[in-house]
Amino acid sequence: MNTDNSPTSVETPALPVKVSVQRIGSIDAFRGLVMFLMLAEVLKFCQAAKAWPSSSVLAFLCHHQSHVEWAGCSLHDLIQPGFSFLVGVAMPFSIASRMARGQTLRDMTGHALWRVFILVALGIALRSIGQPQTNFTFTDTLAQIGLGYFPLFLIAFVGMRARWVTFTLILVGYWMAFALYPLPGAGFDWSQTGLQPDWSHHATGFAAHWNKNTNLAWAFDRWFLNIFPQVKPFEFSSGGYATLSFIPTLATMILGQVAGTWMRQGFTHRDLLLRFVAAGVAGLCLGALLDFIGLCPNVKRIWTPAWVLFSGGWCFLILATLYAIMDLRGWKAWAFPLMVVGANSIFAYVASYLFKDFIRSTLLTHFGKSFWNAFGEGFQPVFLGAAILLTLWLILYWLYKKRIFLKI
Numbered sequence: 366m367n368t369d370n371s372p373t374s375v376e377t378p379a380l381p382v383k384v385s386v387q388r389i390g391s392i393d394a395f396r397g398l399v400m401f402l403m404l405a406e407v408l409k410f411c412q413a414a415k416a417w418p419s420s421s422v423l424a425f426l427c428h429h430q431s432h433v434e435w436a437g438c439s440l441h442d443l444i445q446p447g448f449s450f451l452v453g454v455a456m457p458f459s460i461a462s463r464m465a466r467g468q469t470l471r472d473m474t475g476h477a478l479w480r481v482f483i484l485v486a487l488g489i490a491l492r493s494i495g496q497p498q499t500n501f502t503f504t505d506t507l508a509q510i511g512l513g514y515f516p517l518f519l520i521a522f523v524g525m526r527a528r529w530v531t532f533t534l535i536l537v538g539y540w541m542a543f544a545l546y547p548l549p550g551a552g553f554d555w556s557q558t559g560l561q562p563d564w565s566h567h568a569t570g571f572a573a574h575w576n577k578n579t580n581l582a583w584a585f586d587r588w589f590l591n592i593f594p595q596v597k598p599f600e601f602s603s604g605g606y607a608t609l610s611f612i613p614t615l616a617t618m619i620l621g622q623v624a625g626t627w628m629r630q631g632f633t634h635r636d637l638l639l640r641f642v643a644a645g646v647a648g649l650c651l652g653a654l655l656d657f658i659g660l661c662p663n664v665k666r667i668w669t670p671a672w673v674l675f676s677g678g679w680c681f682l683i684l685a686t687l688y689a690i691m692d693l694r695g696w697k698a699w700a701f702p703l704m705v706v707g708a709n710s711i712f713a714y715v716a717s718y719l720f721k722d723f724i725r726s727t728l729l730t731h732f733g734k735s736f737w738n739a740f741g742e743g744f745q746p747v748f749l750g751a752a753i754l755l756t757l758w759l760i761l762y763w764l765y766k767k768r769i770f771l772k773i
Contacts (some may be wrong), residue, residue, distance in 0.1 A: 366571035371583055379598070381471075381484040384413065384714065384719065385722055387691060388402065389458075389545065389628065389688075390691040390692055390697045390700065390704070391453060391688040391690075391691045391692050391701075391702045392451065392454055392684075392707075393415055393699040393703075393707040393708060394687050394691060394703045394704055394707060394727065395447065395450050395454075395687050395698070395707070396448075396452060396682060396706075396707035396710050397702070397703030397704050397705065397707030397708075397710075398447075398683075398687075398703050399448050399451065400448075400706045400707060400708075400710050400713045400714065401702075401703060401706050402440065402441065402443075402444050402758055403444050403713075403714070403715055403717060404633055404706070404713060404758075405430070405718075405750075405754060406430065406717075406726075406748075407556065407721055407750035407753045407754050408430070408750040408751060408754065409678070409746030409747060409749075409750050410426040410427045410745055410747065411430060411431060411432045412421055412743075412746040413427075413429040413694060413743055413744055413746060414426070414427040415743075416741075416742070416743025416744075419572075420586060423571070429441060431487050431726045432604075432665065432666070433665070434566050435566040435577055435605070435662075435664055435666065436566065436568070436656065436662045436663055437663065438663065438675065438676070439666065442665045442676070442686070443676060443679055443680075445506050445665070446617055446665070446672075446679070446680060447462045447508055447510075447680055447683070448510070448710075449506070449614050449617045449618050449621070450617055450618065450620060450621035450677065450680040450684075451621055452510055452517070452565065452618050452621060452624035452690070453617070453618035453619060453620060453623070453624070453625060454520070454621040454622070454624050454625040454628075454764050455621075455622025456510065456521050456621075456622050456625060457521065457622065457625040457626045457628075457629050458518065458625060458629065460473065460521055461629065463476075464660075470698055472605070473518075474592075475721075476665050477514065477518040478515060478773050480511070480513050481512070481514050481515050482511075483511070483773045484507045484510055484511025484514060485507070485511035485512060485693065486507045486772065487507050487773075488505035488506070488507035488508030488509075488511065489501060489502065489503070489505070489508060489717070491505065491507070491715065491718045492508075494515040494649060494718060496596070497588060497596055498594065498596060499594070501593035501595065501728040502608075503608040503611070504592070504602070504607065504608060504644065506604035507714070508611075509610060509611045509614045510611075510614065510618070512608075512611035512614075513611045513612070513614050513615035513618060514618075515733070516615055517615060517619065519616045520619060520622065523622070525576070525626065526622060527756060528619060528622070529589050529617065529623075532616050532620070534613060535613065535616045535619075536613065536616055536670040536674075537605065537670075539612055539613050539616075539670055540661055540669075540670045541650065542581055543574050543575055543580055543581050543582075543767050544571070544574050545573060546580060546581035546584065548573055548579070549562075551578050553579075555681055557600050558577070558578035558579055558583070558600075558601050559578060559600070559603060560577060560578055564577070568659070568662055568729075570659055571659055572621075572659045572660075572661070572662045575629035575661065575662050575664055575667060575669055577605040577666070578601045578602065578605055578666060580607075581609070582607030582608070583601065583605075583607060583668055584604070585607070585609050586599060586607055586608050586609075587599060587600065587601075589608060590608070594682065601770070604666055605666045605667060606666050606667070606730075607666075607667050607668075608722055609616065610668035612668075613668040613669070613670060613672070614668055616670075616673045616677075617668075617673050617676065617677055617680075620644075620677040620680065620681070621680065623644075624641065624644075624680075624681065624684060627640055627641075627723075634692075634693050634721060637688070638685055638688065638689055638693075639671050639767070641682070641684055641685035642681070642685050644677075644678070644681040645679070645680075645682035645685060646678065646682075647672075647678065648674045648676075648677045648679075648681060648767030649675055649678035649679065649682075650674060650678075651671075651674045651675075651678075652671045652672065652673070652675025652676070652677075652678060653671075653675060654694075655670070655671040656671050656675070657705025659712075663675050673697035702758065705758065705761050705762050706761055707763045708765055708770060708773060709761050709764055709769075709770050711771045711772065711773060712761070712764065712770075712771040713757070713761060716757055716760065717757075718755065719758075720760075723755055723756070724753045725749065725753055728749060728752055728753065728756075730753055737749045737752075742770045744747075
């Protein structure tokens with residue numbers, strides 16, 4: 366990225382080519398914040414909230430450490446959009462770096478395809494831990510990003526106008542596909558959805574086309590997932606998640622790619638901030654409006670077009686805030702703990718699956734349950750979780766000091 370306010374001297378319609386590539390603190394901090402929120406699941410605020418039901422603070426923390434039941438948004442719901450958005454942000458920098466090292470388009474295409482394979486395979490592998498056989502599911506964050514990664518790579522080489530057109534076509538096309546899928550009829554068998562017809566989170570009217578386990582993506586998975594070996598035939602996802610969500614997730618990554626391209630195009634700090642804020646406010650307002658008028662509900666679990674806009678708006682505003690604080694004001698020291706996590710985000714993601722239970726059992730074994738109950742049994746999950754989180758951070762810090770970074 367240019368460190369002055371002049372435009373880059375050499376660029377294609379989509380990407381600058383012969384420019385230096387430097388790390389931007391706000392991107393690393395944003396990535397670290399996303400991964401920290403994911404790792405912080407170990408704090409178990411909801412368990413503490415059950416033990417202390419009168420605490421409004423614990424109730425608030427529990428809400429924002431959990432996914433909403435269906436439509437709506439909590440802080441926890443922004444983790445996956447943030448991760449996906451940042452994949453897009455990083456791509457213009459990655460391509461420019463590879464070009465600077467003399468890699469050809471063929472080299473970069475091969476690497477992009479390899480990333481697709483690794484991301485999808487890793488997502489399946491992590492979801493298979495503790496299962497009696499390979500759990501062929503594609504709703505994991507890594508698998509969803511992997512399925513959309515190669516189209517995102519190709520889109521990086523088109524102009525900004527074509528990028529916005531592609532983004533719009535994805536949202537409109539995905540919206541139309543759901544809107545045209547028929548609603549459950551009078552004789553519909555609700556047992557195949559795991560829900561009752563009067564479930565409190567079912568929308569009525571036109572918005573019912575996006576209801577849980579009765580929509581187009583659910584019907585697709587009842588065919589697609591049963592192509593693979595399953596412990597038992599797939600009927601429904603208890604959370605309502607769907608493989609086809611990778612399509613609108615691609616739209617979220619395109620928004621990040623737009624942000625990354627803007628950061629490399631040499632805008633003044635003021636102009637870049639205005640673009641981030643304008644895009645953020647526009648996304649929030651459009652997403653909320655579509656949900657409010659019933660044209661498209663704001664549902665993260667099936668990544669509705671309204672969710673792409675709403676969550677994308679938040680991503681732009683978070684990036685704008687961090688950019689203003691860190692890259693404009695130069696206040697970076699406070700974000701060091703986040704940057705340690707963000708610099709090794711793939712390792713942090715994998716560690717959240719592989720190491721948490723081992724660390725928990727080790728701490729319980731060597732300190733005993735009574736130690737963690739010192740502040741009350743209801744807070745035991747919080748304090749034990751804090752120790753797990755600290756241990757994971759110290760591992761990441763050791764890797765950071767040794768300059769060991771897991772990359773795909």
